[in-house]
Amino acid sequence: MKISQKIITNLKSGGADFFLSVPCKLLANMITILENDKDIYYSAIPREEEGMGICAGAYLGNKLPCIMMQNTGIGNSVNSIVSLLQLYQMPVVFLISYRGTPGEPVGAQGGMASVTEDILNTLRIPMLHCNTEQDLDKISTFTNHAKVIENPVAVLCNFNLMKDD
Amino acid sequence: MNRFELLNLLQNIIQKELVVCNIGLPSQELYKINDRPNYFYMLGSMGLASSIGLGLSLAVNKNVISIDGDGSVLMNMNTLATIGNRAPSNYTLLILDNGSYGSTGDQKTFTNERTSLKDVAIGAGCKNVIECSGEETDQNLQKALADKNNSYVIISKIKSGNVPIKPIPLNAVTIRDRFRKEIGLVSYL
Numbered sequence: 612m613k614i615s616q617k618i619i620t621n622l623k624s625g626g627a628d629f630f631l632s633v634p635c636k637l638l639a640n641m642i643t644i645l646e647n648d649k650d651i652y653y654s655a656i657p658r659e660e661e662g663m664g665i666c667a668g669a670y671l672g673n674k675l676p677c678i679m680m681q682n683t684g685i686g687n688s689v690n691s692i693v694s695l696l697q698l699y700q701m702p703v704v705f706l707i708s709y710r711g712t713p714g715e716p717v718g719a720q721g722g723m724a725s726v727t728e729d730i731l732n733t734l735r736i737p738m739l740h741c742n743t744e745q746d747l748d749k750i751s752t753f754t755n756h757a758k759v760i761e762n763p764v765a766v767l768c769n770f771n772l773m774k775d776d
Numbered sequence: 777m778n779r780f781e782l783l784n785l786l787q788n789i790i791q792k793e794l795v796v797c798n799i800g801l802p803s804q805e806l807y808k809i810n811d812r813p814n815y816f817y818m819l820g821s822m823g824l825a826s827s828i829g830l831g832l833s834l835a836v837n838k839n840v841i842s843i844d845g846d847g848s849v850l851m852n853m854n855t856l857a858t859i860g861n862r863a864p865s866n867y868t869l870l871i872l873d874n875g876s877y878g879s880t881g882d883q884k885t886f887t888n889e890r891t892s893l894k895d896v897a898i899g900a901g902c903k904n905v906i907e908c909s910g911e912e913t914d915q916n917l918q919k920a921l922a923d924k925n926n927s928y929v930i931i932s933k934i935k936s937g938n939v940p941i942k943p944i945p946l947n948a949v950t951i952r953d954r955f956r957k958e959i960g961l962v963s964y965l
Contacts, residue, residue, distance in 0.1 A: 629831075629834075629835065652834060652835075654858070654862050656858050657854040657855075657857055657858065658854045658855075660823075660824070660852070661823075661824065661827040661852055661854060661855040661858060662827075663821070663824070663827075664821065664823075664824030664825075664826075664827025664828045664830075664831065664852075664855070665827045665828070665830055665831035665834075665855075665858070666831060667824070667827075667828050667831060668796065668827065668828040668829060668830060668831025668832035668833070668834070668835065668840075669831040669832065669834060669835045670831075671816065671828070671831075671832050671835070671952070671955060671956060671959070672831070672832045672834070672835025672836040672959065673835060673836075673956075673959070673961050674831075674835045676831070690820070690821060691821045691824060693820075694819070694820025694821045695818075695820055695821035695824060695828075698819060698820055698948045699948040699949060699951070699952045700948070700949055700952065701952070
């Protein structure tokens with residue numbers, strides 16, 4: 612719970628005030644924290660791509676949105692990231708549980724893991740890698756960075772960082 | 777009544793509202809009829825007009841209308857469940873159901889066959905789902921906007937067909953900024 616709380620605290624101090632999630636076991640504690648947080652908007656949603664649309668609308672209404680998802684969700688969302696968020700220059704923080712990184716027990720997650728960073732690089736999305744608890748301190752500045760550059764950014768939380776939280 | 781005629785009919789009702797309009801011909805026709813800064817024209821991301829409007833309605837206190845199409849709703853049907861469970865009372869989804877993919881050459885959609893978007897929306901949990909003719913759409917939309925306690929999904933059954941039209945000449949960031957200015961968020965324009 613300590614890691615999850617630190618992530619949420621840093622996202623909020625960076626300005627994020629509108630949260631969506633598509634579930635992942637590694638995000639479960641964060642979801643519980645958000646469900647009980649009265650200061651921000653939070654909802655679960657069925658699919659990441661629609662989440663990009665909801666985030667776009669929330670941004671138009673002056674929110675700084677964060678969508679929490681597995682890295683598989685990036686694959687579900689490529690067109691909406693390019694043709695909506697980047698086309699209109701809309702800041703959104705992608706908080707990604709990076710499945711398929713070392714420690715991952717499910718072999719099938721390795722496929723999307725092996726292409727996730729290539730996709731994000733191709734989309735020119737700035738990445739923050741979180742491998743240790745100290746890395747989490749950078750999330751606040753990185754969240755604000757999305758607002759400054761008016762574009763999406765991605766925070767990637769590795770499996771081993773999250774697994775025992 | 778086709779889409780262009782219906783958008784004309786609705787002008788008096790929507791011209792002061794925050795409108796998120798579907799990509800392609802719906803936005804181009806709306807632009808041609810009466811371009812306004814409170815219209816957010818989609819230039820990409822087919823399927824997401826409903827979702828963008830939902831996000832906006834959760835962030836502001838004003839009425840928000842998503843003008844969507846049957847083909848686009850079919851592409852993003854999961855968002856009807858999100859709308860059914862989360863839409864605030866200031867949200868209205870207006871689906872112009874002409875049974876065809878108008879922007880790509882009027883190929884038929886499944887609403888021409890066995891699919892009922894009314895039944896899908898009700899099954900997804902949406903409240904106040906109204907299916908009506910094009911001619912009845914203005915009165916139903918007025919009712920939805922006047923009701924401060926409920927969100928609505930209106931499915932307007934219209935004929936297919938489009939008017940010859942050019943792409944919207946505005947760039948995306950211009951659309952974004954003048955729309956946000958209408959909400960009071962941009963001071964430099």
